[in-house]
Amino acid sequence: MARVSDRAPGAAGSGLNDDIGEDKRLALYRSQVVIREAEQRAFDLFLQNLVKGTSHLSLGQEAVAAGFAEAMQPGDLSFCTYRGHSHTLARGVPVEKVLGELMQRDNGLMRGKGGSMHLTSEEHGVMGSYAIIGAHLPIACGSAWRAQYKGHKDVSVCFFGDGTTNIGAFHEALNFAAVWKLPVIFVCENNLYMEYTPIGEVTAVQHPAADRAASYGLERIVIDGNDADAVYRTARTAYDKARAGRGPSLIECMTYRHSGHSRADPAKYRPEGELEKWKLRDPVKIYRERLLQFGVAEKVIAGIETEVRKVVDDATETCKAAPPPSLDILTTDVYADGGWAWRN
Amino acid sequence: MAELTYREAVARGIAQEMARDPDVVFLGEDVAKAGGVFKATVGLYEQFGPLRVRDTPISEQAILGAAMGAAMTGLKPIAEIMFSDFFAVCFDYIANEFPKSRYMSNGQTKCPLVVRTGNGAGSRFGAQHSQSVENWCMMIPGLKVVAPSTPRDVIGLMAAAVRDPDPVIFFEHKSLYATKGEVPDGEIVDRLGTAKIVRPGKDCTIIALALMVSRALAAAETLQSEHGIDCEVIDVRSLVPLDTQTILGSVAKTHRLFTVEENPRLCGWGAEIVSIVADEAFYELDGPPVRITTPHIPLPAADILEDMVLPTAERIVETVKRSLES
Numbered sequence: 001m002a003r004v005s006d007r008a009p010g011a012a013g014s015g016l017n018d019d020i021g022e023d024k025r026l027a028l029y030r031s032q033v034v035i036r037e038a039e040q041r042a043f044d045l046f047l048q049n050l051v052k053g054t055s056h057l058s059l060g061q062e063a064v065a066a067g068f069a070e071a072m073q074p075g076d077l078s079f080c081t082y083r084g085h086s087h088t089l090a091r092g093v094p095v096e097k098v099l100g101e102l103m104q105r106d107n108g109l110m111r112g113k114g115g116s117m118h119l120t121s122e123e124h125g126v127m128g129s130y131a132i133i134g135a136h137l138p139i140a141c142g143s144a145w146r147a148q149y150k151g152h153k154d155v156s157v158c159f160f161g162d163g164t165t166n167i168g169a170f171h172e173a174l175n176f177a178a179v180w181k182l183p184v185i186f187v188c189e190n191n192l193y194m195e196y197t198p199i200g201e202v203t204a205v206q207h208p209a210a211d212r213a214a215s216y217g218l219e220r221i222v223i224d225g226n227d228a229d230a231v232y233r234t235a236r237t238a239y240d241k242a243r244a245g246r247g248p249s250l251i252e253c254m255t256y257r258h259s260g261h262s263r264a265d266p267a268k269y270r271p272e273g274e275l276e277k278w279k280l281r282d283p284v285k286i287y288r289e290r291l292l293q294f295g296v297a298e299k300v301i302a303g304i305e306t307e308v309r310k311v312v313d314d315a316t317e318t319c320k321a322a323p324p325p326s327l328d329i330l331t332t333d334v335y336a337d338g339g340w341a342w343r344n
Numbered sequence: 345m346a347e348l349t350y351r352e353a354v355a356r357g358i359a360q361e362m363a364r365d366p367d368v369v370f371l372g373e374d375v376a377k378a379g380g381v382f383k384a385t386v387g388l389y390e391q392f393g394p395l396r397v398r399d400t401p402i403s404e405q406a407i408l409g410a411a412m413g414a415a416m417t418g419l420k421p422i423a424e425i426m427f428s429d430f431f432a433v434c435f436d437y438i439a440n441e442f443p444k445s446r447y448m449s450n451g452q453t454k455c456p457l458v459v460r461t462g463n464g465a466g467s468r469f470g471a472q473h474s475q476s477v478e479n480w481c482m483m484i485p486g487l488k489v490v491a492p493s494t495p496r497d498v499i500g501l502m503a504a505a506v507r508d509p510d511p512v513i514f515f516e517h518k519s520l521y522a523t524k525g526e527v528p529d530g531e532i533v534d535r536l537g538t539a540k541i542v543r544p545g546k547d548c549t550i551i552a553l554a555l556m557v558s559r560a561l562a563a564a565e566t567l568q569s570e571h572g573i574d575c576e577v578i579d580v581r582s583l584v585p586l587d588t589q590t591i592l593g594s595v596a597k598t599h600r601l602f603t604v605e606e607n608p609r610l611c612g613w614g615a616e617i618v619s620i621v622a623d624e625a626f627y628e629l630d631g632p633p634v635r636i637t638t639p640h641i642p643l644p645a646a647d648i649l650e651d652m653v654l655p656t657a658e659r660i661v662e663t664v665k666r667s668l669e670s
Contacts, residue, residue: 110448110450113448113449113450114449120452127416127453128416128445128453130441132436135436135437135441137409138406138408138413138437139412141409142409142412142415142421143417145410145413145414146414146418149395156413168405169405172406173406179401329450332450334485334486335446335486336446336508337509340485342586343588343620344585344586344587
């Protein structure tokens with residue numbers, strides 16, 4: 001990755017009068033580019049029939065994942081949804097592990113046993129991707145309860161979409177976390193559509209997460225989810241609050257997915273021009289412009305892009321060459337003894 | 345040795361494990377300060393304090409989800425769902441989350457927790473507070489399922505469940521809470537996956553669970569004294585893992601099989617046992633295996649109606665006698 005020494009002379013990226021600083025900004029940009037390139041590659045591989053099953057892409061929502069992950073401390077824990085490739089990659093899980101799982105190869109993150117919707121890498125703090133809407137909000141509460149009980153300083157961060165805000169587990173978890181003052185952050189990625197239906201058509205309030213915050217004694221927070229700096233700063237504040245024992249936060253990030261809900265969805269339900277309007281606020285594009293404004297040299301930015309593309313290209317070739325899962329894992333890890341025996 | 349009620353045994357079993365391991369924590373509705381609606385957890389809050397014994401809101405999904413998140417990251421939670429009927433409002437955790445996370449993550453995720461719950465009929469509570477739903481859980485790969493019938497087994501199986509690295513669903517029978525039994529002093533640790541022959545016999549095998557064990561034993565006494573039929577009664581105790589060796593061994597000896605199930609007829613646990621025996625011990629059988637169950641109806645509230653639907657000692661006697669005589 002490009003370093004500070006590549007900076008243009010006299011650039012604003014020296015970090016003066018800025019709370020983020022150039023190193024972190026470059027990391028935020030690289031993280032977004034990794035997600036963009038890997039997700040686009042997943043889509044291309046799907047068109048080649050090499051990504052099987054379903055997949056839910058985060059194209060257009062990269063800034064949320066990058067901003068929250070880059071503000072984390074080592075040991076902080078992520079709980080993701082089935083739209084979780086982005087959050088998994090943002091914690092540093094290798095691209096080839098993610099693509100390998102999507103391509104159902106033996107080199108995949110879970111060797112093909114979980115699939116796109118269940119990416120898990122505990123060594124990176126990715127405590128699972130949950131495909132039943134709302135299920136992981138209470139689970140993140142439990143992780144945070146453990147931290148509180150054991151005196152650990154880690155924060156549990158739970159990502160979910162706007163559609164989750166209308167399911168019971170969302171409300172149970174918010175109340176539970178608030179009453180127990182748990183170090184958990186609830187992050188709603190409001191991309192305007194639950195699956196195919198606009199969230200606004202089926203929700204009694206304008207902001208489906210933030211407008212419910214008051215019900216649980218929490219601050220109403222709505223941010224620009226396409227601005228990685230805004231996300232990063234908001235995340236940092238929320239983590240500090242959680243670590244200080246001042247309880248949970250609920251953050252609604254306004255964003256937009258550039259693709260359909262899942263690979264089966266061409267997203268024909270969107271009004272004409274909406275996608276184009278949001279693409280003007282493409283998080284990767286606006287962050288690139290910001291780096292230039294802060295004086296980061298074009299060659300540094302291009303260097304990151306070239307490096308990431310090579311990572312994704314190499315990962316793609318590795319996955320294409322990888323064998324399918326070995327059949328002997330079919331019955332492993334049903335129970336903790338490693339096997340599946342239910343009788344003697 | 346002391347005589348304890350089944351409900352006192354629940355509290356003693358939990359206390360034994362909480363005293364042993366500071367990572368054991370306990371949460372549920374009204375479980376702490378109130379000591380539980382069935383008074384099965386009295387004294388735990390006072391003994392272990394508010395950080396380890398916690399009252400929750402009426403939020404069954406939050407209770408089970410929080411238990412899972414805590415278990416995944418290092419604690420050994422015991423969660424109470426007040427009535428097992430309420431599993432229906434938090435079944436995602438029981439069916440989709442606890443049992444599948446280890447497999448889906450290729451062995452990365454652990455889930456060492458216990459869900460204890462009040463199960464079964466006899467309290468005249470009607471169709472939504474009386475069900476026996478152990479068969480709902482038995483069918484799910486990744487879960488373990490136990491249902492003790494005596495105070496001693498409550499303590500021993502609770503210890504085994506808490507120490508087990510897998511998610512264990514622990515069914516306490518509401519109609520057994522007031523029953524008493526002898527319990528040895530000191531630590532009691534049992535093993536999951538072990539059935540118990542509670543009455544040896546040679547003419548037929550009766551397999552029962554929880555409340556049905558005492559009814560099967562009473563029936564066996566009558567069958568012996570009034571009809572000269574010598575029944576072997578097995579308390580199956582653990583549906584998953586299932587002790588098929590004890591069951592198949594008994595059938596090989598008696599050549600007749602009866603199951604006594606409180607869950608309704610269709611897909612009750614007895615069907616699985618009958619299926620295993622039919623597959624693996626068909627030529628040991630001298631007659632068709634017979635299931636004695638609650639009929640395929642919701643449970644009624646009125647005592648006179650509820651008493652008609654649950655298997656009774658009399659019905660077991662009649663069924664066994666008729667089957668053996670035919």
